[in-house]
Amino acid sequence: MTLRVDLQIISDWIPDNAHVLDLGCGNGSLLKHLQQRNVTGYGLEIDNSKFSECIAGGVNVIQADLDEGLSQFGDQSFDFVILSQTLQAVKRPDFLLREIMRVGKQGIIGFPNFGHWQCRFQLGLRGKMPVSKNLPNAWFDTPNIHLCTLKDFEKLCDQYGFSEVNRSVVNHEHKDTLGIRLLPNLFGQIAVYLIHNGNS
Amino acid sequence: MSDSLPADSVGLVTPSHLHIDKPLALDCGRTLPQFDLIYETYGTLNAEKSNAVLICHALSGDHHAAGFNSLEDRKPGWWDTAIGPGKAIDTNHFFVVCPNNLGGCKGSTGPNTINPETGKLYGPDFPIVTVADWVKSQAILADSLGIHKWAAVVGGSLGGMQALDWAITLPERVGHALVIAAAPKLSAQNIAFNEVARTAIKSDPEFHEGRYQEFDTVPRQGLGLARMLGHITYLSDEAMGEKFGRELRSGKIQYGYDVEFQIESYLRYQSSSFVERFDANTYLLMTKALDYFDPAKEFDDDLTQAVKAIQAKSLIISFTSDWRFSPLRSLEIVDALLSAGKSVSYAEIEATQGHDAFLMPIPRYMEIFASYMQQVAKEVNS
Numbered sequence A: 001m002t003l004r005v006d007l008q009i010i011s012d013w014i015p016d017n018a019h020v021l022d023l024g025c026g027n028g029s030l031l032k033h034l035q036q037r038n039v040t041g042y043g044l045e046i047d048n049s050k051f052s053e054c055i056a057g058g059v060n061v062i063q064a065d066l067d068e069g070l071s072q073f074g075d076q077s078f079d080f081v082i083l084s085q086t087l088q089a090v091k092r093p094d095f096l097l098r099e100i101m102r103v104g105k106q107g108i109i110g111f112p113n114f115g116h117w118q119c120r121f122q123l124g125l126r127g128k129m130p131v132s133k134n135l136p137n138a139w140f141d142t143p144n145i146h147l148c149t150l151k152d153f154e155k156l157c158d159q160y161g162f163s164e165v166n167r168s169v170v171n172h173e174h175k176d177t178l179g180i181r182l183l184p185n186l187f188g189q190i191a192v193y194l195i196h197n198g199n200s
Numbered sequence B: 001m002s003d004s005l006p007a008d009s010v011g012l013v014t015p016s017h018l019h020i021d022k023p024l025a026l027d028c029g030r031t032l033p034q035f036d037l038i039y040e041t042y043g044t045l046n047a048e049k050s051n052a053v054l055i056c057h058a059l060s061g062d063h064h065a066a067g068f069n070s071l072e073d074r075k076p077g078w079w080d081t082a083i084g085p086g087k088a089i090d091t092n093h094f095f096v097v098c099p100n101n102l103g104g105c106k107g108s109t110g111p112n113t114i115n116p117e118t119g120k121l122y123g124p125d126f127p128i129v130t131v132a133d134w135v136k137s138q139a140i141l142a143d144s145l146g147i148h149k150w151a152a153v154v155g156g157s158l159g160g161m162q163a164l165d166w167a168i169t170l171p172e173r174v175g176h177a178l179v180i181a182a183a184p185k186l187s188a189q190n191i192a193f194n195e196v197a198r199t200a201i202k203s204d205p206e207f208h209e210g211r212y213q214e215f216d217t218v219p220r221q222g223l224g225l226a227r228m229l230g231h232i233t234y235l236s237d238e239a240m241g242e243k244f245g246r247e248l249r250s251g252k253i254q255y256g257y258d259v260e261f262q263i264e265s266y267l268r269y270q271s272s273s274f275v276e277r278f279d280a281n282t283y284l285l286m287t288k289a290l291d292y293f294d295p296a297k298e299f300d301d302d303l304t305q306a307v308k309a310i311q312a313k314s315l316i317i318s319f320t321s322d323w324r325f326s327p328l329r330s331l332e333i334v335d336a337l338l339s340a341g342k343s344v345s346y347a348e349i350e351a352t353q354g355h356d357a358f359l360m361p362i363p364r365y366m367e368i369f370a371s372y373m374q375q376v377a378k379e380v381n382s
Helices: A005-013 A029-035 A048-056 A093-103 A117-125 A150-160 A178-182 B131-144 B158-169 B188-202 B220-234 B237-243 B262-277 B280-292 B303-307 B327-339 B354-359 B363-381
Strands: A019-023 A040-045 A061-063 A078-084 A104-112 A162-170 A190-197 B016-020 B035-042 B052-056 B095-099 B152-156 B176-180 B313-319 B344-349
Touching: A005 A029, A005 A078, A005 A104, A005 A162, A005 A190, A019 A029, A019 A093, A029 A040, A040 A048, A048 A061, A048 B344, A048 B363, A078 A093, A093 A104, A093 A150, A093 A190, A150 A162, A150 A190, B016 B131, B035 B131, B052 B131, B052 B158, B095 B131, B131 B158, B131 B280, B152 B158, B158 B176, B158 B280, B158 B303, B176 B363, B188 B220, B188 B280, B220 B262, B220 B280, B220 B354, B237 B354, B303 B327, B313 B327, B313 B354, B313 B363, B327 B344, B344 B363
Parallel strands: A019 A040, A019 A078, A040 A061, A061 B344, A078 A104, B052 B095, B052 B152, B152 B176, B176 B313, B313 B344
Antiparallel strands: A104 A190, A162 A190, B016 B035, B035 B095
């Protein structure tokens, strides 16, 4: 089974035997993949059909709405809390981010970069809300209601005192180009951050 | 029923009997000198005896969970929607065991069986049994069948409480626990409803302090009223509205106190048919077993501590319109399992049918139930 680009990055960061919480776990492919390395934990998913896929795949999944927070979980109860491609779809990303860092020793957050040049081009020059492979919906029916750029996200982390342990910025082919290395906020399409509490 | 049995039915089934000639010490401090359990089985036990699934029944259930006892039966067993070849609990893969609980009235030792010490019916002298007592007796049944570990213990409502108790008290004997439409303990409101039901039975002049059989009578009114009340709590406002609305039997208002609305007629029918098939003393006992269930009690009311011993993986399911044991009650169990770091999945099923939804073939419910059990089957066969 091949993992989605961002999930492959995340998988590489998680050591064997870790205990993880995957928020908005989709069909459970990451957790299923990690099971092979003795990684335990749960997925949270609200979508009925994705939820069923998790059950069919033997992945622990809890039907829950991320907008309601993570009050069912104790402080620092997971080695990693993962939120991939979902931050932009929640009602209060700031609240969820703090919840992630409360229940997890480290957080892994992946999101589509709204600062990518194509987004800037579509909005800045064509005067239209961006539509791309990573953000395929029109403005009126998109679940992505809180889009941000790399800089925006880093600023929010700073504000809460969460520091970056690792970052991976790639295009949607999972390629790390020279452009991305030089100007990640302009050329990166998908960003994944590994963050933890306090200063590194 | 029709001449031929449905293809996805377990078919014709005959109950089995287990007689245990050893005393069973009960939570209440009393001891049953000997006891009988009646049970049904479906499917085939594999050579490793690893594919057995225990079904625990709810308040008014019994050992007849699936299939037909005779070709004349109008209806199959109470959980035929979930048990059978190709169904959620697939009898092509699993050996399914469903006993009638102690204190029941369908063949296991209970108020309407003979007390060997007196040679008379137990009646109200039958000791009150608890969920934990049931688990103990079911474990004896498992031993007799050579089943050391259940692939899964499955139950809805009071049956779900037994599944949870199994996982807590005999952790090494449960592979998976499926706890459906249950709660970790009754709320004051739940107990209040039970008390009204018991008062209805006990205040019936035909009750005779529970010795009604000696008087050759049955507390019909009281048991019927208890069932009516229970039935209201099993349905939702929405389900009742959909099914009956304010429909009148005769089409117009009569300005009298006879049955006018269809819902009244339905409740009366439900209660009168229930009275024919159920024993009042058993009803009293079952409601008490519900009231007393509280596995966290021994752990300073900390459910997380109570579930610490669990080794089973769990699937917890609730239904949106269930107000008897609402999704929040299931979430109490889920939260405890999560805090204890146990393997658990939780689904909340959209359903209008209220508490009774757990018996219905709701597509998403059945899909999740079946997918989960397929995983269990894979584990068993690997």
